[in-house]
Amino acid sequence: MALDLRGLSPAPVTPFTEDGAVDFDAIQRLGSWLGSIEGVKSLVVLGHAGEGTFLTEEEQLDVIRAFVASTDGRVPVVAGITKEGNKTAALEAKKAVEAGASAGLVYPSHGWLRFGYQKGAPQSRYKEIYEESGLPLILFQYPDNTKATYDLDTQLEIAGQEGVFATKNGVRNMRRWYTEIPALRAAYPELQILSCHDEYLLPTMFDVDGLLVGYGNIAPELLVELIEAGKAQDYPRAHAIHERLLPVTQNVYHRGSHMEGTVALKWGLVNRGILDHATVRTPLLPLPEGADIEIAAAFAEANIGKVTTTAAV
Numbered sequence: 001m002a003l004d005l006r007g008l009s010p011a012p013v014t015p016f017t018e019d020g021a022v023d024f025d026a027i028q029r030l031g032s033w034l035g036s037i038e039g040v041k042s043l044v045v046l047g048h049a050g051e052g053t054f055l056t057e058e059e060q061l062d063v064i065r066a067f068v069a070s071t072d073g074r075v076p077v078v079a080g081i082t083k084e085g086n087k088t089a090a091l092e093a094k095k096a097v098e099a100g101a102s103a104g105l106v107y108p109s110h111g112w113l114r115f116g117y118q119k120g121a122p123q124s125r126y127k128e129i130y131e132e133s134g135l136p137l138i139l140f141q142y143p144d145n146t147k148a149t150y151d152l153d154t155q156l157e158i159a160g161q162e163g164v165f166a167t168k169n170g171v172r173n174m175r176r177w178y179t180e181i182p183a184l185r186a187a188y189p190e191l192q193i194l195s196c197h198d199e200y201l202l203p204t205m206f207d208v209d210g211l212l213v214g215y216g217n218i219a220p221e222l223l224v225e226l227i228e229a230g231k232a233q234d235y236p237r238a239h240a241i242h243e244r245l246l247p248v249t250q251n252v253y254h255r256g257s258h259m260e261g262t263v264a265l266k267w268g269l270v271n272r273g274i275l276d277h278a279t280v281r282t283p284l285l286p287l288p289e290g291a292d293i294e295i296a297a298a299f300a301e302a303n304i305g306k307v308t309t310t311a312a313v
């Protein structure tokens, strides 16, 4: 029975202490709060929002364990699998299983971003990772404007492989979205389709089973509602949620680069009362002066306040 991600899968940040170590107390606060929200189906760690590739291998495994422990194992943890070679990625997945991960989000091999991929290579990556680790896998579709975006045939072949049960789609090209999502659905009705278009979720909400997003760190309650509205094909309700979120979306995701979004997410969590500060690891840099004040104003405008559940404090 495949893991059910038909709802919200936030990609939690990795909190750090002010001197740069992984902050396990903050992971406990963040994970237990997110995991307590109805509609949250998994926590996806070690992705971009989680600064996964900025952690040592030992820290990566500790982070998986800590997020599993934060919900007493009730909410499955999905681990980002990011190593460049198939063999190294497969071993990474195997260790993630040992640390308690229930599924893996497989990133494209980094070099493909610059050079593109050989036909068949992405399929071999998923196959080798699954064969070595047995970890159920999520197909990760990168944006159309990168060379690591998979054409439809490649996606269909990966989606049909043993062990692949979901896709996280961030293609950011609606022409492709409108043809490729229906084609994936028609070929594999059981494939779980998740959008990750953090910076403009609304247009994708009516075709998906859920969201796998960094945005889920800071406004999980409203995103769960947005998913429900999308599934009900209730455009006015979805649009109203989008409008309410807009100041936050603009201040977190409509920034200079998507990388800044991760830093902004941490400021968002400061506003929610989950983090005390927004320390990140380089090459991420602090946001320009004043951004924290603008983010706080955006949360106030959207009427998103501090978390009050006892699990979080």
Ligand SMILES: N[C@@H](CC=O)C(=O)O
Residues within 6 Å of the ligand: 047, 048, 049, 170, 196, 197, 198, 213, 214
């Ligand atoms: N929304 C982003 C998050 C990065 O992992 C994406 O499109 O993948």
